[in-house]
Amino acid sequence: MQETVAAHAELGHEREYVAGLYRRLDELRAEKQEQLDRVRRSGAVGSMQNISERDAFATMYEDRLAQLNAVDDRLVFGRLDLDGGETRYIGRIGLSTADLQRLMVDWRAPEAGLFYQATAFERQGVRRRRHLVLKGREVKAIEDDVLDASMLDGSNNLQGEGALLAALNSKRTGQMSDIVGTIQAEQDRIIRSPMPGVLVVQGGPGTGKTAVALHRAAYLLYMHRERLKSAGVLLVGPSNSFMKYIERVLPSLGETGVVMSTLGRLMPGINAVPEADPAVAELKGRSAMAKVVARAVANRQRVPAGPRKLSVEGTTLTLTPKQVIRARDKARATGKPHNEARNTFVKILLRELTEQLTDVLNKSSGAGNNTDRAYLAEDVRTARDVRIALNLCWMPLTPEQLIGELLSKPAHLEAAAPALTAEERDLLLRTPDAPWTEADVALLDEAAELLGPFDASAGRDKAQREQERTRDVANAEQSLKNVDEMLKETGIDGIVSAEDLAAHNQAQEIRFTAAERAASDRTWAFGHIIVDEAQELSAMQWRLLMRRCPLKSFTIVGDIAQTSSAAGAQSWNQALEPFAKDRWRLEELTVNYRTPAQIAEAAVRVANAAGQVVSAPKAVREGKWAPVIDRIDDGALAERMLAAVPQELELLDGGLLAVIAAEHRVPELRKALAAVYGSRVGSGAGGLDQDITVIGPKEAKGLEFDGVLLLEPAEVLADAAGRVGDLYVAMTRPTQRLRLIAAGDVPAGIEG
Numbered sequence: 051m052q053e054t055v056a057a058h059a060e061l062g063h064e065r066e067y068v069a070g071l072y073r074r075l076d077e078l079r080a081e082k083q084e085q086l087d088r089v090r091r092s093g094a095v096g097s098m099q100n101i102s103e104r105d106a107f108a109t110m111y112e113d114r115l116a117q118l119n120a121v122d123d124r125l126v127f128g129r130l131d132l133d134g135g136e137t138r139y140i141g142r143i144g145l146s147t148a149d150l151q152r153l154m155v156d157w158r159a160p161e162a163g164l165f166y167q168a169t170a171f172e173r174q175g176v177r178r179r180r181h182l183v184l185k186g187r188e189v190k191a192i193e194d195d196v197l198d199a200s201m202l203d204g205s206n207n208l209q210g211e212g213a214l215l216a217a218l219n220s221k222r223t224g225q226m227s228d229i230v231g232t233i234q235a236e237q238d239r240i241i242r243s244p245m246p247g248v249l250v251v252q253g254g255p256g257t258g259k260t261a262v263a264l265h266r267a268a269y270l271l272y273m274h275r276e277r278l279k280s281a282g283v284l285l286v287g288p289s290n291s292f293m294k295y296i297e298r299v300l301p302s303l304g305e306t307g308v309v310m311s312t313l314g315r316l317m318p319g320i321n322a323v324p325e326a327d328p329a330v331a332e333l334k335g336r337s338a339m340a341k342v343v344a345r346a347v348a349n350r351q352r353v354p355a356g357p358r359k360l361s362v363e364g365t366t367l368t369l370t371p372k373q374v375i376r377a378r379d380k381a382r383a384t385g386k387p388h389n390e391a392r393n394t395f396v397k398i399l400l401r402e403l404t405e406q407l408t409d410v411l412n413k414s415s416g417a418g419n420n421t422d423r424a425y426l427a428e429d430v431r432t433a434r435d436v437r438i439a440l441n442l443c444w445m446p447l448t449p450e451q452l453i454g455e456l457l458s459k460p461a462h463l464e465a466a467a468p469a470l471t472a473e474e475r476d477l478l479l480r481t482p483d484a485p486w487t488e489a490d491v492a493l494l495d496e497a498a499e500l501l502g503p504f505d506a507s508a509g510r511d512k513a514q515r516e517q518e519r520t521r522d523v524a525n526a527e528q529s530l531k532n533v534d535e536m537l538k539e540t541g542i543d544g545i546v547s548a549e550d551l552a553a554h555n556q557a558q559e560i561r562f563t564a565a566e567r568a569a570s571d572r573t574w575a576f577g578h579i580i581v582d583e584a585q586e587l588s589a590m591q592w593r594l595l596m597r598r599c600p601l602k603s604f605t606i607v608g609d610i611a612q613t614s615s616a617a618g619a620q621s622w623n624q625a626l627e628p629f630a631k632d633r634w635r636l637e638e639l640t641v642n643y644r645t646p647a648q649i650a651e652a653a654v655r656v657a658n659a660a661g662q663v664v665s666a667p668k669a670v671r672e673g674k675w676a677p678v679i680d681r682i683d684d685g686a687l688a689e690r691m692l693a694a695v696p697q698e699l700e701l702l703d704g705g706l707l708a709v710i711a712a713e714h715r716v717p718e719l720r721k722a723l724a725a726v727y728g729s730r731v732g733s734g735a736g737g738l739d740q741d742i743t744v745i746g747p748k749e750a751k752g753l754e755f756d757g758v759l760l761l762e763p764a765e766v767l768a769d770a771a772g773r774v775g776d777l778y779v780a781m782t783r784p785t786q787r788l789r790l791i792a793a794g795d796v797p798a799g800i801e802g
């Protein structure tokens with residue numbers, strides 16, 4: 051009784067404190083809103099500098115306001131009671147009173163580290179760690195970890211289901227949530243690890259690698275705000291579904307400055323499809339392809355077989371192979387990319403041809419008659435024959451042209467890839483109109499690097515921008531005319547010029563965040579790159595990413611045992627050696643938070659039986675159910691699935707169910723389910739919050755569901771040419787139940 055009274059009093063106290071925090075949050079919001087309104091009211095007047103200063107303030111207030119709005123849900127989640135009597139509240143952001151009394155510490159601040167690190171064995175000055183469970187803005191429950199035994203005597207020792215277990219047992223929503231309230235010590239160490247260098251985080255399924263990667267992004271942005279604000283952070287994930295699944299985590303942590311992308315979207319303007327054939331993916335991913343692309347570029351710097359006659363204004367000039375070779379070698383020696391080195395090549399030959407023309411004309415018209423050289427140079431430059439000849443030798447190229455022709459013209463491929471076998475070259479060939487694949491993106495990027503900017507298009511852009519400006523000024527003039535009439539009536543005149551107004555529009559255009567600019571610029575140098583499911587990356591994809599971060603500041607998370615791509619890594623050492631030598635540090639995550647022990651163990655047995663050694667993380671909880679296996683007759687797969695789905699949905703009681711099957715079965719199974727369940731059936735990106743999702747094993751990577759119905763597991767294994775990665779991934783997606791339906795063999799190990 052006494053205990054309940056004490057608990058009640060504690061709850062009352064926390065409610066009051068938390069209400070105070072929300073009051074302060076509301077005050078700050080109102081303040082920022084007022085500041086923003088004031089800046090906006092200051093109008094579109096003044097010099098360019100005034101306008102851009104005003105815009106900078108407006109952006110700052112907008113960002114702060116967006117952050118204050120984003121942290122409303124579970125604003126505060128913890129409290130520390132320290133030796134010496136200090137009490138510290140831990141929340142999503144730091145809050146202070148108007149006279150700078152600290153009310154709450156940002157979870158990323160060094161002072162908050164104890165909340166995640168202190169244990170009963172090493173309490174580091176922490177007497178009690180308290181978790182505050184909020185619903186909306188109200189404290190619903192509190193839960194204490196008492197680390198200082200002497201505190202246990204008191205009657206205000208509260209117990210509850212662990213905050214962690216409560217989070218893990220809750221139903222999935224199809225969207226990952228943040229874990230700020232329950233980050234575990236081994237995860238916290240990684241999140242707070244220093245930024246420089248290459249950090250590899252290896253961990254089995256469900257150990258929180260993705261969660262750690264996202265929280266580390268938020269942590270780095272907090273600790274290195276100035277540097278990363280302008281350079282930006284890039285986060286790379288495996289699929290569009292996965293990006294959708296994680297998209298709310300960073301905003302909920304108040305962070306928007308991260309560019310999130312799949313490997314297929316890392317070339318601005320290209321939205322690549324997955325590479326369907328593993329053999330092709332493996333081939334395109336080999337580091338030797340860098341040489342193939344380099345040779346393909348070199349092959350586009352051609353020397354004619356014999357002398358070439360060129361007509362310039364009725365005079366015939368000769369371009370010899372020797373001249374071309376000399377010009378080519380000098381151009382190459384500049385070390386510039388193809389499109390830029392072309393300027394040197396063209397300049398040299400134009401000069402030589404102009405000299406030739408001058409000589410010929412001087413000779414024909416007798417010595418002493420100096421023809422105007424500038425005039426002749428222009429004749430040579432604009433002569434059709436000369437343009438064609440020089441272009442044939444050294445054409446400006448886009449990456450799409452180069453790789454498109456390389457992969458669709460057997461002769462180009464043979465010349466660029468003599469070391470590949472004829473079968474391998476056949477595998478690489480594609481039709482010219484085939485969509486770009488994820489594996490192509492790395493080749494395109496390699497080409498873009500070697501080709502440099504494409505001049506012709508740059509010229510066009512400039513002309514286009516000029517045209518747009520002229521149009522903007524014209525528009526502004528028109529609107530001013532209307533305003534002028536109005537102003538004249540009120541006796542005010544001439545405040546804004548058309549140029550001012552047009553400049554303002556341009557300034558608006560420039561007001562992109564670093565993240566937005568970075569996403570559209572291939573040559574952007576990021577301050578830090580985080581790669582999730584990094585085991586899937588090919589050598590060529592690593593080259594691409596290394597180029598995006600010249601400082602080589604990386605967080606690389608993944609699980610070698612889950613590698614499914616044929617081009618992916620067999621070991622971290624093999625993947626990283628070419629770029630980081632042995633200068634990378636390894637951290638491991640050892641606890642599986644997602645999958646119940648019985649299911650996790652079955653997955654490990656399957657991997658081991660297939661010869662894959664896996665670091666088996668310790669599951670944090672036992673599940674209610676061991677994996678269930680239904681053996682069926684051939685041909686009855688869809689029917690059996692339809693019978694199983696309602697049973698599973700009932701057991702999951704409102705949870706999410708994923709049907710995972712070999713890729714080729716997905717459309718047919720989805721159709722069968724949609725016929726019964728209609729729009730309740732989702733598919734990958736955008737459909738993950740439906741209660742039934744049908745996906746292939748590759749798309750399932752990184753995702754999780756309450757229950758998984760895995761159809762024909764032997765097929766999943768066979769589709770990956772016997773590599774167990776995909777099956778291992780599929781089996782480790784559920785947080786509650788795994789059921790397999792198999793007409794064929796059941797892969798060894800599942801049954802224990």
Ligand SMILES: Nc1ncnc2c1ncn2[C@@H]1O[C@H](COP(=O)(O)OP(=O)(O)OP(=O)(O)O)[C@@H](O)[C@H]1O
Nearest residue numbers: 229232233234255256257258259260261643644752
């Ligand atoms: N400290 C934590 N507190 C609460 N939930 C956690 C914690 N750590 C991990 N989780 C939860 O465990 C689940 C698995 O985490 P996550 O997806 O990050 O694992 P992963 O290692 O990336 O898995 P996989 O490699 O299998 O895709 C998620 O639901 C995540 O929210």
